Amino acid sequence: MRRSAKDTDESAKKVTRRGLFLGGSMFAVVAVLGARMRHMQIDQADEFRLLAEDNRISIRLIPPARGLINDRNGKPIAGNEQNYRVVISRDDAGNVEDVLNRMSGLLPISPEDFERAMKEARRRSPLPIIVADRLNWQDVSKVAINAPALPGVSPEVGLSRIYPRDTDFAHVVGYVGPVSDSDLAKLDEPDPLLQTPKFQIGKIGVETWMESTLRGKAGNRRVEVNSVGRIMRELGRQEGDAGADIRLTIDADVQNYAQARLGEESAAGVIIDVTNGDIIAISSAPSFDPNMFVRGISYSDYNILTENDHRPLANKSVQGAYPPGSTFKMVTALAALEAGVINANTSVNCPGHYEVGGRKFHCWKRAGHGRVTLERALTESCDVYFYDIALKVGIDAIAEAGRKLGLGVRHDIPMSAITDGLMPDKQWKLERYKKDWVIGDTVNASIGQGFVLTSPLQLAVMTARIASGKAVTPRLIHSINDIATPVEAAPDLAMSAQFLKAVREGMYSVSNSQRGTGYSARIDDKALRMAGKSGTSQVRNISAAERARGVISNANLPWDRRDHALFVGFAPYDAPRYAAAVVVEHGGGGSAVAGPIVRDFLLRAMSDGLPPLSAYPASQRNRIETMHKKLILRDAEGHLPESSRA
Amino acid sequence: MSFLEYRLKTVPTGAAKILHVNWPLVVLLTAIASVGFLMLYSVAGGRLEVWAEPQIKRFILGLGVMFFVGFVPIWFWRNLAGLAYGLSIMLLVAVEFFGSVGMGAQRWIELGPIRLQPSELAKITLVMLLAAYYDWLDIRKTSRPVWVMIPVAIILLPTVLVLGQPDLGTALLLMFGGAVVMFCAGVSWYYFGAVAALLGGAITAVISSRGTDWQLLKDYQYRRIDTFLDPSSDPLGAGYHISQAKIALGSGGWAGRGFMQGTQSRLNFLPEKHTDFIFTTLAEEFGFVGAFSLLILYTLVLAFCISSAIQNKDRFASLVTLGIAATFFFYFAINMLMVMGLAPVVGVPLPLVSYGGSSMLVLMAAFGLIQSAHIHRPR
Structure with missing residues (x-):
């Protein structure tokens, strides 16, 4: 509609006033934003930097090789053998059940292991889930060859205890086993090593009485992890000390x-x-x-x-x-x-x-x-x-x-x-x-x-x-x-x-x-x-x-x-x-x-x-x-x- | 003013329009978008093809759209305002029935290769219609209740539709954008004071009713408010994202961790790192220097728009320019307030920087309107 020149002029002036007021308000908000940035990035920077490092850096223990036990002439009684296992990372697998089903076609996975792996997967822990343990080289190769069909699955190698002269030394040397809650309860300040998954300690016999000698000292590696805890790269590594070897007086x-x-x-x-x-x-x-x-x-x-009346244990x-x-x-x-x-x-x-x-x-x-x-x-x-x-x-x-x-x-x-x-x-x-x-x-x-x-x-x-x-x-x-x-x-x-x-x-x-x-x-x-x-x-x-x-x-x-x-x-x-x-x-x-x-x-x-x-x-x-x-x-x-x- | 009133002789025509483009604004927009390309390249782990390349293509397309819209006389767009508004309302209704849902609540319609978000379009067409309304309205009637209720209805219609999606962020932007046009058009302070008082009263009522018999919200809704006010109270639940965003931002320090060195984004601690939370990556990798520079770029855009608007004697042109500038301001201000933990996480992208086609194109078209207003201003 037509307006008088006076109206037009007045309205333009009003728009200018209001526009300037608007600009001023915006500038005030921008000032708040700038001040907040300054506060967070300069005054609190160290705090946040620490939090970021906490997020990103994780210390992972390297379990030491357990000391060997030999007889008086150096013949092995308790040793460590390389042990292949297959782990699955829930994060990369997508559908864990699918992958497990495909894998059971390649490996002998017992229904109990299957159930256990599924249960762990549902717990949504970022740590990899152990699907099969103590595999031989052939089984591991099968998994490696079929890797494209098994997302998130990777073979791992670790050390596990072996007693080559099995029954001869069962009562002397005893055996190792996973750390139980009662084992932890007995200790005032348990070695953090004991809390690493799959770690084994002496349960009876020389294995338990000489535990501190045999265990050695854990090394550690500083790793960068992503938000779901997967290791992205290694930042530093400090090797531990392997456990001391013991020679028994026994022939x-x-x-x-x-x-x-x-x-x-x-x-x-x-x-x-x-x-x-x-x-x-x-x-x-x-x-x-x-x-x-x-x-x-x-x-x-x-x-x-336990039911044997000759009490083998x-x-x-x-x-x-x-x-x-x-x-x-x-x-x-x-x-x-x-x-x-x-x-x-x-x-x-x-x-x-x-x-x-x-x-x-x-x-x-x-x-x-x-x-x-x-x-x-x-x-x-x-x-x-x-x-x-x-x-x-x-x-x-x-x-x-x-x-x-x-x-x-x-x-x-x-x-x-x-x-x-x-x-x-x-x-x-x-x-x-x-x-x-x-x-x-x-x-x-x-x-x-x-x-x-x-x-x-x-x-x-x-x-x-x-x-x-x-x-x-x-x-x-x-x-x-x-x-x-x-x-x-x-x-x-x-x-x-x-x-x-x-x-x-x-x-x-x-x-x-x-x-x-x-x-x-x-x-x-x-x-x-x-x-x-x-x-x-x-x-x-x-x-x-x-x-x-x-x-x-x-x-x-x-x-x-x-x-x-x-x-x-x-x-x-x-x-x-x-x-x-x-x-x-x-x-x-x-x-x-x-x-x-x-x-x-x-x-x-x-x-x-x-x-x-x-x-x-x-x-x-x-x-x-x-x-x-x-x-x-x-x-x-x-x-x-x-x-x-x- | 009708187009007949323009002194056509003084308005540039043809190729001469190029000289009258608001070039500083073009440079600023390009600079902001380039920051976006850089960050998208960084959060993709140094890969161009993931986000940066499509974004560059879109920006180039957006520049084309901007110049096209800018070279068309502003009175043409003003006459189109009602139609554009009607079209976006239709699209908003249509999207309720035919739209696809994604990324929370935003809905879009597939139009061949283009994925159109009607709510984005509505932000601009709403501003256009309101500016045209006040251009048409007798100035003396501006503050009369009847003539105030009409623009309120114009604002509420798309707002309610968007809220139903439900997209709180866009609804807020629509209301703020519309309110700014009303404010600049000269609607009396009393109305704004009344609305502010009403809102204040409502908030007080909601908070003071907590734990009483007449509690206004559900318990979980109050817990969400708690989380918003103090994200650290729930660091692994609802507050996780905002805590991680703040860590990223704060850990940038003065000069940042360096390009592509931001651990928070690279290790996936940040949510939506290429869209709503892209600012945190910038702040982490380039520190206060980088974050503040971007803030200055945005502020300069506002300054050029406002200066263009107040120099413009055409009521529609200046109102449209102010309305769009305000919408742009609300975009980046809400986004930054959100990632700095000063506003709830409502899902507003950082304009021109966040990855996303719809908002980029609509925004560039809107700046086209500002250019058109600038080029065709009465002299």
Whole structure:
């Protein structure tokens, strides 16, 4: 419409005023924007820069290679093997389920693994998901070749623990496993390494007791990550320190022999070098394959192990506490000799039983032994002789002698569940049972029954101390990173050499006199001759009524009611080098069952390879040869013979 | 004024128009767009073909559109204003039924190779119609309630349609743009004061009603307001994007981390890094110097537009110029306030810099109108 010039002019002026006002307001806002920029980018720049670095830089730990465990000659017991696994990055995969389905056509992926991977994918963690672990090279190659069809999937290589001599060292070295919440709870300041996925720590045995030595120090790398946590590039890297290598005192081949020799019995045996306490072999049977635990044992496999009445998971050599039976008689004898209540020629009449305090205690030989001195009492294992001298010397002296010899004392070697055993005395009974010690207790203790409990390791230490006259302490770690662990010269046993000699002579007769309980398990080679002592410990009470009916022989009893068979020995008699102790649970008679095993152990320790047949009595050589053929032993590289593999 | 009133002799014709183009404005727009190309190249990780190249092509096309619109006399566009407005309303309605939804709430129509966002178009046609309305209206009636209700209705019609999409950012721009034209046309302060008071009252009511029986919003809506006011209260949820944007911006410091060195954008911590949040990448890589320079470029664009508008004796021309300048201002101001954590995340792109065809072309056409107003101003 037409307007007057005045109107037009006025309206233009108004537009100008309002336009300028508008411009001014805009400029004010721009000033606010500029000020805000200045505030954020200059005043707060350092703060935001830090936040940006926090966003972008992530410290990732590099797990160190775990230290190796070798035997005394450097043969591998626990090592690390390269382990291929396939991981999937949720971010790059798109549809994880699709990719997994395609991948299960290439790899054996169990339904459980599939489910687990899907579950992790739903958790939307930026970390890659492990789809399949412990793959062989072929499987990994298949994945690599098909990479275009498998977005987000990549093979990875890591180290995992392997025990090449699987069952031989299960109880000694133990195994490693993933870090559990209870493992973490035990530590005040857990190594951050423990929280890295798939990290494994020692669970039992040397692996756990030497954990700090074996673990090493983690390295780290500073990496740049994107918003979903994927590594874009490495900014810096600091290598860690690999764990220290450990050399055990054990001879892997002797250990293998010992384990094979115990076979499927529920048994344990220890061989100690009497000169320095080195444990040459420490075996517990039956055993299990620790590699199963590293890989993650299945429920069914685990149930098989726990339901077995021979308890393969129990480390009987240090954990098992058994009444030592007649193998304890040396302790009683030494206590009495040291106290001066008897001498080597003191004789006691054995009518087959012993009456004291209104009770009748029987000798194992119902007809009695007649008059016996110390040597004959040991040789024929006369119980009455030890009842008599024990009552003369008293339990406290016996307990003191026992402790001197290493019984009732914890021997600190890096293995799990080591028992203290039990060396009872008057004080102990009062504290434990609030009852006075009675004569019957002493009588029982004198022949290693009643309260006395010992582990095979303790029995081996006892034998080593009797053989050497020194307070040798057992040692399991030979060296760490080839630096030998110091061995202090063992102090003298504080027992008269003359008394020890008398006891050793008795033990010699056990194995070498025709009347000795261990005569059939003798060593014929004059240079290697063995001295020993048998023991048969009851696991049940024999009532008077049963005794009247006639004691049921072991063969007619159910397995778990039979006596434990024990034997301790050392060789060569003239210059003792090795001591051994063997317990066969519910094995029956110590001399018949455990004796031959101790002999074989000692011969094996003294020879290079299988014991020579010439060391055995001529009449037994055929049988021994057959037994040798049946033993499934490893070759020099630690491999089992082809035929034995399932 | 009708076109008959123009002193045609003084208005340049033919090739002479080229001399009268507002060249400083062209240079400024090109400079701003070039900042955009640089940043799009950077956020694509040094690849031209992803975003930068299409954007350059669009800008060149946009320049063509601008010159074309600019060389057409302004009175032609004024006479077209009603038609243009009607067309954009029709498109807004059509998009409700035939449009495709993407990137949150913006809707577009596929017109052959061109993807048209009617809401973008509406911003300009609304300004055009309002300017034409006030050009037509008797100046003395400007502040009379009846004659105020008409432009309010003109503004509300597209605003409601856009809000229904729902696109809060565009709705706000429409309202602000329209209000600015009304304001410049001389509508009385009282109306603006009343609206401001009403809005203030409403906000107070909403906030003070929280936790009472007559609570006006749902709890989750209040939580969103909380997150907006203090993004750090929910750093991994709704506040994540804004926190990351602020980190990117602040970590730029004085001179920035260097071209293509911005870790926040390169490592994907920034959302929508090539569209709404592109300013944060600029601020991260070129620091305060770069960010502030862009702000100055924008301000200079405003200055040239306003100066062109107040020198223009033609009512339609100056109102259109001011309205478009204001719309442009709201674009970049809301975007910057948003990425600096001073305004909620409403999805407004940074004009000429953010990747996007529709808004670039419409904006260039709008600057074409400003050029036309400038070239054909009465002398």
